Amino acid sequence: HPFMQNVGGTLDRLPFELSQFSIDRVQLEAAENKENLLLDIGMRYLDWVYLKEQEDLMQARLKLAQKSLRQVIKRRRANLVDKVDVLRADDSVQIAKQSLVWTKARLKAKQAELAVLTQDPKLYQLEPDYPLYKLHSLPEPDAATAALKDSSRLIQTLNTVRAQLEKHRSGLEETLEPKLFLTVGAGVTHDIAGYVDETNESDLRPDVYALLNFQYPLGNTTAQAEADGKQLQIMQITEEIKEVELSLEATARGLLIQLQELEEVLRLNDMQIKSAQRKTQEESKLYQRGRSMLTFVIQS
Numbered sequence: 419h420p421f422m423q424n425v426g427g428t429l430d431r432l433p434f435e436l437s438q439f440s441i442d443r444v445q446l447e448a449a450e451n452k453e454n455l456l457l458d459i460g461m462r463y464l465d466w467v468y469l470k471e472q473e474d475l476m477q478a479r480l481k482l483a484q485k486s487l488r489q490v491i492k493r494r495r496a497n498l499v500d501k502v503d504v505l506r507a508d509d510s511v512q513i514a515k516q517s518l519v520w521t522k523a524r525l526k527a528k529q530a531e532l533a534v535l536t537q538d539p540k541l542y543q544l545e546p547d548y549p550l551y552k553l554h555s556l557p558e559p560d561a562a563t564a565a566l567k568d569s570s571r572l573i574q575t576l577n578t579v580r581a582q583l584e585k586h587r588s589g590l591e592e593t594l595e596p597k598l599f600l601t602v603g604a605g606v607t608h609d610i611a612g613y614v615d616e617t618n619e620s621d622l623r624p625d626v627y628a629l630l631n632f633q634y635p636l637g638n639t640t641a642q643a644e645a646d647g648k649q650l651q652i653m654q655i656t657e658e659i660k661e662v663e664l665s666l667e668a669t670a671r672g673l674l675i676q677l678q679e680l681e682e683v684l685r686l687n688d689m690q691i692k693s694a695q696r697k698t699q700e701e702s703k704l705y706q707r708g709r710s711m712l713t714f715v716i717q718s
Contacts, residue, residue: 423595432589439582443575450571462532467546469525476521480514483716487511490712503712510716553681559674563667573662580655587648593641597633602626694718 424430487507493499533541557565567573604626698718704710 476518590645
């Protein structure tokens with residue numbers, strides 16, 4: 419039984435405890451890989467939503483172009499416009515058709531990607547449903563960065579590596595401790611050498627002993643060097659954790675600022691759309707009166 423080095427079975431449990439850290443790290447990496455896959459699928463889904471919205475807009479644009487072409491043809495028959503206006507209107511229709519066909523092709527391709535990745539053939543008969551224009555409340559930067567540091571698997575993995583190094587270092591330091599062992603034993607011996615009569619209990623003598631064995635290492639430079647090396651690795655991992663935390667905080671705060679500014683951009687875009695709609699109405703009125711060109715109507 420040890421009293422100094424390996425007291426409590428520290429060194430006996432060390433290989434198991436070190437392997438447990440490796441298992442924890444593998445589990446974190448597996449969870450991170452799973453989340454990255456879900457992130458990739460989520461981003462592809464948003465691309466699908468975006469392409470579906472584009473398809474709707476292209477169809478609306480095509481309807482407007484076809485309506486404009488019918489009006490121009492009608493006015494041409496009445497000799498109110500030149501033939502070039504008919505050609506321009508027809509060109510606008512063809513461009514709208516091309517854009518719609520190209521958008522549909524990209525939409526189907528993205529839909530097929532998602533069906534394969536999710537192993538769900540039903541996606542071929544479905545359409546995306548997502549509130550694309552809905553604004554969400556943003557978290558406070560301090561709370562967001564704190565939650566990110568707590569949930570970051572990269573930081574958790576580095577912390578696991580550091581804990582494993584600390585456990586390994588403590589095991590190496592344990593081997594530098596003096597050895598003090600208590601050894602106890604019991605048995606029987608026989609008084610007559612070379613002859614034992616087990617039936618004669620008078621010839622048997624009980625033997626009980628207790629020993630203390632003390633060993634002091636005069637020098638274990640290999641273990642000491644390995645322990646010092648582990649300490650340097652621990653310091654390096656600690657600095658790496660700090661760098662990752664700073665990087666995550668900088669990225670998170672930067673993204674939050676961008677999202678806040680994008681809300682203002684969306685508001686300005688909405689105003690621009692409404693302004694373009696009013697401009698289109700006025701350009702159409704001017705064209706109907708013969709005071710503007712069809713090109714301006716198409717552009718607006």
